Amino acid sequence: MDKFKVIETPNIEETTEILRNGLKNKAVLIITACCRVAYEGRAKSTLESGDRVIIIKPDGSFLVHKGEKRNPVNWQPPGCKVRFRTENELLVIKSLRSKPKEILEVEISKTHVIMYFILNDDNELNLTGSEVEMSNYIFYENPEIIEKGFQPIAQEKPISNGIIDILGEDKNGNLVVLELKRGRATLDAVSQLKRYTDNLSKENKELRGILVAPSITKSAFKLLESYGLEFREVHPPRKLKMDKIDDRNFSFN
Amino acid sequence: MDKFKVIETPNIEETTEILRNGLKNKAVLIITACCRVAYEGRAKSTLESGDRVIIIKPDGSFLVHKGEKRNPVNWQPPGCKVRFRTENELLVIKSLRSKPKEILEVEISKTHVIMYFILNDDNELNLTGSEVEMSNYIFYENPEIIEKGFQPIAQEKPISNGIIDILGEDKNGNLVVLELKRGRATLDAVSQLKRYTDNLSKENKELRGILVAPSITKSAFKLLESYGLEFREVHPPRKLKMDKIDDRNFSFN
DNA sequence: CAGTCAATCTCGCTC
């Protein structure tokens, strides 16, 4: 089995052969074609004829990309099943999802290029600057970045209303709820914090809520103040050292 | 200029030639290659060597896909600029974003296939079953699906706290705030509605808030009740007629 | 499974 195979302007037999082999051998299939697309499931959509890029991954992910935007115009998430058939000179590819029941149908009138590609990829993304890193930093490394005397008690603490990012005590022994955001905090974040403090304030009279983020929108800050809640500016940490691309362990296949 | 061009196992000159021509002619570029990826911007990430599918769209969108998942492992949104250079036998492609300042760098050690493809696509997605359709249906066509005597006043009404989906009056002349969700309503939706009713209740003593959705989670419903708010089951309408999907063989193992 | 929430969310719209 070749690592990849490409056919330009294939006929319908060549196309189905690549499709079959690609699916069987857990390859990524890439098709550039003129097609129509129909979707029905949680919502419903049609997309009339045009050139698009179609990608079918071995995990069942199915993408239909237009020539713009980051997101696919239609898609199916991992776990879906692929079926295809030919109808005269049309190739119809379906992707089926069971729960929720969803179907994506791509009707290809002209295939420009079809290829499969067997990926060899052992490495996973290493990302820093997320909210969970921010949370760990505050909880384990530097609680007093919140304020002098702040002592964390619990992280990701479930209450009936949701999950509190960090629960702690201030230097006076008052309960403090922290809601963290890795980016600029919005009205949503304020509502979220209010939901948690409302819940806990039934049993704790002296309760503080602090929204912890690198910045906050003006209206969110006003709402926060009107609720008697606080804001603390904290930036998500960057644990990854990456001043330059490191080319050790560089492997050629 | 050809509509598309494909080269298998290109050398570095052929690769850069395709890249240059593809970018110049507003084609979609598709590269299957062994590469390393580094990102820095709002967050920071590295991804060590492995086979991936790289897509560069003429609007500046940049995708790096692994062989799994619906979403790219690394990406750049529309509007970014592409730069590339060769370094010994390496091809380094960068995608630059100015605000926020972000950079994505892909270092290709082995290109399996590179192609460009000039898309001819005049059609846009036609989607039904969204929240805005639900809103229009309630506002213009059938307000009494909420309850007998409900009269809508405003749609997408901005207040200091956010934007109310639908504002109306019940048969007794009480102000009613509707918050719509096209899918199952969660705690977030309840908080959102509460935020709006809190705001308006300063001036209106008789104020009702109704969460309108096809369903609601148990805890969201409890929270809703504790706030004295209401739930009304409404499903998003489907305006699109689409008999085109053929769901023969819509079977799952 | 359902629920909850983050995301380099993206995307569209409004001010």
Place this chain on the structure above:
DNA sequence: GAGCGAGGTTGACTG
């Protein structure tokens, strides 16, 4: 450009 909220959100994680 900032802010706000929807999305066929997806994805990860927990009970």
